[in-house]
Amino acid sequence: MVSxxxxxxxxxxxxxTVYKIERRGSxxxxxxxxxxxxxxxxxxxxxxxxYLAYNRGKQSITxxxxxxxxxxxxxxxxxxxxxxxxxxxxxxxxxLGLGYEQVATVRPDxxxxxxxxxxxxxxxxxxxxxxxxxxxxxxxxxxxxHADGTPGAGPLRTAVPLTDIxxxxxxxxxxxxxxxxxxxxxxxxxxxxxxxxxxxxxNGHLAIEYLMTGRPPKACGNENPINAPSEPFxxxxxxxxxxxxxxxxxxxxxxxxxxxxLASRRRFATSSARVRHRGELHQLLEGRTRLHGxxxxxxxxxxxxxxxxxxxxxDQVFADPQVxxxxxxxxxxxxxxxxxxxxxxxxxxxxTPVHHVHTPMLGQHTDDVxxxxxxxxxxxxxxxxSDGVL
Numbered sequence: 001m002v003s004x005x006x007x008x009x010x011x012x013x014x015x016x017t018v019y020k021i022e023r024r025g026s027x028x029x030x031x032x033x034x035x036x037x038x039x040x041x042x043x044x045x046x047x048x049x050x051y052l053a054y055n056r057g058k059q060s061i062t063x064x065x066x067x068x069x070x071x072x073x074x075x076x077x078x079x080x081x082x083x084x085x086x087x088x089x090x091x092x093x094x095x096l097g098l099g100y101e102q103v104a105t106v107r108p109d110x111x112x113x114x115x116x117x118x119x120x121x122x123x124x125x126x127x128x129x130x131x132x133x134x135x136x137x138x139x140x141x142x143x144x145x146h147a148d149g150t151p152g153a154g155p156l157r158t159a160v161p162l163t164d165i166x167x168x169x170x171x172x173x174x175x176x177x178x179x180x181x182x183x184x185x186x187x188x189x190x191x192x193x194x195x196x197x198x199x200x201x202x203n204g205h206l207a208i209e210y211l212m213t214g215r216p217p218k219a220c221g222n223e224n225p226i227n228a229p230s231e232p233f234x235x236x237x238x239x240x241x242x243x244x245x246x247x248x249x250x251x252x253x254x255x256x257x258x259x260x261x262l263a264s265r266r267r268f269a270t271s272s273a274r275v276r277h278r279g280e281l282h283q284l285l286e287g288r289t290r291l292h293g294x295x296x297x298x299x300x301x302x303x304x305x306x307x308x309x310x311x312x313x314x315d316q317v318f319a320d321p322q323v324x325x326x327x328x329x330x331x332x333x334x335x336x337x338x339x340x341x342x343x344x345x346x347x348x349x350x351x352t353p354v355h356h357v358h359t360p361m362l363g364q365h366t367d368d369v370x371x372x373x374x375x376x377x378x379x380x381x382x383x384x385x386s387d388g389v390l
Contacts, residue, residue, distance in 0.1 A: 001028065001029050001030040001033075001050065001054070001164075002030075002054055002131070002161050002164035002165065002168060003087055003115045003164045003165075003167040003168040003171065003193075003195060004085050004086065004087030004115050004168065004171070005020075005028070005030070005054035005055050005087075005168070006054050006164070006165060006168030006169065006172075007085055007113070007115065007167075007168040007169070007171035007172040007175065008020070008058065008085050008172075009054050009055060009056055009057060009058070010168070010169070010172040010345075011083070011172060011175065011176075012056065012057030012058055012357070013056075013057060013345045013347070013354045013355070013356070014347075014352070014354065015352065015355060016083075017059070018057065018058040018059065019058070019059050019061055019077065019081070019365075019369060020055060020058040020059065020060050020061065020360070021061055021062075021063055021065070021074060022060055022061065022062050022063075022362060022363070023062065023064070024062040024063065024064050024363070024388070024389075024390060025062075027046075027060070027062065027362040027363075028051060028055070030048060030050040030051040030054065030055070031046050031047070031048050031050075031051045031362065032046070032048065033048050033049075033050040033051075034048055034049070035048070035049050036048050036049070037049075037052065037334065037336060037338065037340055038338065039336040039337055039338060040336065040337035040338050045336055046362065047334065047336060047340070047359070047361070051359060052340055052341070052342065052359050053343070055359045055360070056332075056342060056356065056357055056358060056359045057355070057356070057357040057358075057359075058359070058360055059360055059364070059365035059368075059369060060360035060361065060362055060363055060364050060365055060366070061077075061363065061365055061366045061369050061370075062362060062363035062366050062390055063366075063389065063390060064388060064389055064390075065093075065096050065098070066096065067387075067388065067389045069384060069387070069389045070389045070390075071096045071097050071098055072097075073370070073374065073384075073389070074098060075097060075098060075102070075103060075106060076106070076374055077369070077373055077374065078098070078103045078106065078107055078110065079103075079106040079107045080107075080373050080374075081107070081110070082110075082111060082179065083110070083111045083112075083113065083175055083178075083179070084103060084110060084111070084112045084113070085113045085115070085171065085175070086098075086112075086113070086114055086115070087114075087115045087116075088114075088116075089116065089117075089126065089128060090114075090116055090120055090125045090126055091126075100112040100114075100190045104188070107188075108188065109182055109186060109187060109188035110188045111175060111178045111179060111182065111188050111189060111191065112188070112189075112190050112191065113171050113174065113175055113178075113190075113191040113193060114190070114191065114192055114193065115167055115168070115171050115193045115194075115195070116129070116192075116193075116194060116195070117129020117130075117133070117134065117194070117195045117196060118194055118195070118196050119192055119194035119196065119197060120192045120194075124196070129195055129196075131161035131162070131163045131164045131195075132157055134163035134164075134195045134196060134199045135157045135158065135162065135163055135199065136155070136157075137196060137199075138163065138196060138199030138200045138202070138203070139200070139203055139207075139216075140157075140158070140162065140163070140199060140202060140203065141155035141156060141157055142155055142216070142218075142219065143203070143206060143217060143218070143219055144156045144157065144158060144219060145219045145221065146219065146221040147218065147219055147220050147221050147223075148218060148219070150221065153219070155219075156219070162199075162202065163195050163198065163199040163202070164195065166195075166198040166199060166201070166202050167193055167194070167195045167198040167199070170193055170198045170201075171191070171193040174191045174193060175191065178191060222241075223278065224243065225275070226271075226275065227243070227244070227245065227271055227274075227275065228244075228271065228274040228275045228278045228281060228282075229242055229243070229244055229250070229253070229274065229278070229281060229282060229285055230242070230243040230244065230245075231243075231278075231282065232311060233282075233285060233286050233289040234286055234289060234290055235289050235290060235292050235293055235294040235297055236290060236291065236292060236293050236294075237293045237294055238293075238294035238310065238311075239294065239310075239311050240289065240294045240297060240298060240308055240309070240310060240311070241308060241309050241310070241311055242285075242289075242301065242306065242307070242308045243307045243308070244306060244307070245307065246271070247263070247269070247270065247271070248305075249305065249306050249307065250263055250268070250271075250274070251263040252301075252304040252305055252306050253285070253301065253304070253306045254285075255304070256300050256301055256304045256306065257285060257288040257289065258288060259284065259285070259288060262281075262284065267280075268281055294310055295310070298310060326344070327344055328343060328344045328346075329341065329342075329343065329344070330342040330343070330344050330356060332356060332357070332358045333358060334358045334359070335358065335360070335361050335364060336361070340358060340359070342356060342358075344356065363390075366381075366390055367381055370390075
């Protein structure tokens with residue numbers, strides 16, 4: 001519900017024409033996860049926040065893939081497309097005549113991208129998967145949460161579907177690379193994107209640390225294990241995240257808080273020393289941050305070139321001056337007759353700016369696409385609909 005849709009939404013943002021094939025009657029499962037958009041009369045619809053988040057800019061076509069005629073329609077449609085992205089379990093589409101080898105017979109240079117939980121081979125290949133399972137199995141939950149021995153300690157997942165998003169973005173990147181290769185050579189290819197592979201990759205330098213030392217890193221809450229101070233500090237009216245990345249920033253922090261002498265103490269003179277004495281250092285610094293309001297202290301530290309930021313809830317995020325300036329929250333007209341909320345693409349391009357288009361209603365483009373792409377007549381389309389294909 002996220003990986004494939006996000007990959008193709010990214011391509012739609014960049015200008016691709018994207019046909020989203022959905023189940024007739026019910027559509028994508030994401031359509032059924034509330035809350036739901038209300039139409040111009042205030043009536044609830046099946047346009048969910050979940051669906052809106054990952055499916056803008058696409059054209060929705062409803063087809064029953066289990067019906068022989070339905071699978072044939074999709075195969076014919078694929079023959080006219082540059083890329084096919086599928087997010088089914090391993091082998092599911094091949095059983096319907098829509099696997100890579102089968103589609104390649106009608107479009108030899110097709111770029112066919114499969115996104116699955118565990119990849120196309122291996123002992124887990126046939127298993128179903130969801131984001132939370134991947135966060136657990138890829139080690140991410142073991143690294144997220146409070147440190148062992150502290151209140152609330154234990155594995156913790158991220159609120160956003162991080163592994164779904166990672167797989168979707170990796171898929172979009174691979175598709176763009178494959179398109180470039182095809183432009184150079186005329187050769188298409190098959191892309192195998194695994195949520196597990198993408199999720200393990202998200203461990204980044206922590207994974208390399210383990211492979212280098214043989215010691216698994218542990219969760220450490222909001223503290224940066226390789227740098228200090230780099231954690232939340234209480235202020236008189238809230239909490240401020242402060243992160244010093246080098247000795248000069250640490251010295252500026254100390255000076256701003258009236259603790260300039262700390263920077264010259266041997267136990268705090270280097271980053272590694274500060275990490276070793278983090279607890280003591282935190283108490284000394286927080287004794288001063290508590291004397292300031294969070295907003296006022298953030299301004300002082302920013303002026304002193306010390307990286308800092310308030311810990312914001314989403315209502316505060318979208319009220320933030322920088323977020324508002326960047327227009328990250330959009331409202332686009334939806335076919336339901338209302339302005340639906342969207343998130344702006346995070347990519348800014350000078351020559352080919354991202355084009356934001358609303359999400360489709362279920363089956364909204366079925367007739368138009370079948371007429372334009374496959375040349376079907378209205379009578380043929382109506383027959384298919386009465387036969388349960390559309």
